[in-house]
Amino acid sequence: MALETLLRLEAVSKIFPGGAVGLDAVDLDIGQGEFLSLLGPSGCGKTTSLRVVGGFEQPSSGRVLLDGQDITGLRPYDRPVNTVFQDYALFPHMNVEENVGFGLSLRGLGAAETGRRVRTALDLVGLADKIGARVSALSGGQRQRVALARAIVCEPRVLLLDEPLSALDAHLREQMQVELKRLQAQLGTTFIMVTHDQTEALSISDRIVVMNRGRIEQIASPAVLYDAPATRFVAGFIGTMNVLECRLVERRSGTIIAAAGPLTFEAGAGDNASGGTLLVGIRPEDVLIEPDGVPGRVIGTVFHGRTLRLHVELLDGTPLTIDAPRSDLSADYGSGQTIHLRVRPGIARILRPN
Ligand SMILES: Nc1ncnc2c1ncn2[C@@H]1O[C@H](COP(=O)(O)OP(=O)(O)O)[C@@H](O)[C@H]1O
Ligand SMILES: [Mg+2]
Structure with missing residues (x-):
């Protein structure tokens, strides 16, 4: 890969109590500034992969490295990683500004700096005019943008997105795909997005990881996955x-x-x-x-x-x-x-x- 490796999963396995296999010896290198998608059917281990990178789940074996440093044992808040959750997980009793600034105030940032960064983040997602709005007054697409702003305001090295657009209708979804891609290019941040939608993965990603039963079937650019699927499973899943x-x-x-x-x-x-x-x-x-x-x-x-x-x-x-x-x-x-x-x-x- 041409890009410098930022994040590495080394033989990461996750067996849940009760025996369900979340991940089965996954090796994966992710480049600095890459837009990577994890694609596969329900239960193939996409969310588990994200949770292991985010620190919400400890692997049963294997290591997670960031810039060559072992971060496997670090708690979520000690990692330069933020997550946009599928259900947005916004605070309903706070307005947009408070939602976006929440993580910064947790980190002890002053009010002036917090305000400046919140405005920058809201600008980036096109919501500057909603800074004082109540979250409950926003549309689904606007809430998604607030969740995005809240994640990027912390300036993470890696942004994790779990099915970020799945709650949006088809038209808005396509528009947000373009915006996500633009945002990622503008920030230069590594994005790892989970999706079960092959069209979405093909249209937005630098590379796609196709997963099946906790394993990686193929890692390739959208064009290579489409033109040269390696396995029967990938052939059946893409197009x-x-x-x-x-x-x-x-x-x-x-x-x-x-x-x-x-x-x-x-x-x-x-x-x-x-x-x-x-x-x-x-x-x-x-x-x-x-x-x-x-x-x-x-x-x-x-x-x-x-x-x-x-x-x-x-x-x-x-x-x-x-x-x-x-x-x-x-x-x-x-x-x-x-x-x-x-x-x-x-x-x-x-x-x-x-
Ligand atoms: N907390 C958990 N406890 C037990 N099994 C789990 C847990 N989380 C996920 N699994 C199992 O691990 C496998 C992968 O799940 P997941 O990563 O959520 O899949 P995906 O996000 O691709 O749909 C599934 O078989 C799922 O049932
Ligand atoms: Mg999932």
Whole structure:
């Protein structure tokens, strides 16, 4: 990684009393100034990871290092880390200024300096005009900004955000994603955000950590995760992907010829291809409708705006999902119709089975 490592998780495991596995030997390096997302299904260990970094949870084994210093045993308030909680956790009886300044007064900062920093933080989140407002009078989006301001006012090295936008409606959520990203770039602070929403993670992060059952499946940039998912789990979690059991037809230099039923195609580099069968991932946009392709029967269509999603069955029953640009379609396709298909060469991924 190009960035200097700020935070390191070293073989961190968390077994809860009763035996539930929160984290299973997680190794993770996070760069200074990075926007990192933890993505995965419910129960995969995202919140536990954040709580271990924040000091709210002690790992059963392993270490947490900040700038090379072991901070595993430090209490939350002794770490240069702040958290934006999922439910905001604002103080309802305090106004905006008091909420945002609370942590600073705990640290014994004088009134003048506290006031200055509170105003700066509120400016950064676009809430300067609400400084005297009661929290109960604010909208959901405004409360989210107060929670953000309250976390950044302490000038943490690392900001932890647990599903920060999940309570907002879709439109506001998208707007806040842009603002979060802008804020992070402006501050240069390392952000670690938990989300179960792949679209959100893809649109906002420098890197994404995909988690499954307390383990890391893959760490990569959004583009690499999308174009080159490493495992069946990641392929199934990021975007839509046809995951096909294929025969290895032929191995050529740097490429592989694979076949799913009657559909033969050139897959990407297959260093991890072994034996006669392969697990191959193909994006719906990489299946092309072409007259010299193999026949398939349309069993359903879904209108997606610029593309039409076709659910197709090849003659042997192999199911395929296809996204066809609507500008390319000479006619609208309907159920029962036969079309001819080809896989865009060199783009299918060989996946590790989980
Ligand atoms: N305090 C706890 N006591 C017992 N089990 C827990 C506790 N917190 C989390 N777990 C378990 O640890 C696993 C990971 O939980 P969590 O990190 O909250 O997942 P996520 O945030 O990804 O949904 C789950 O199986 C969950 O039930
Ligand atoms: Mg959680």
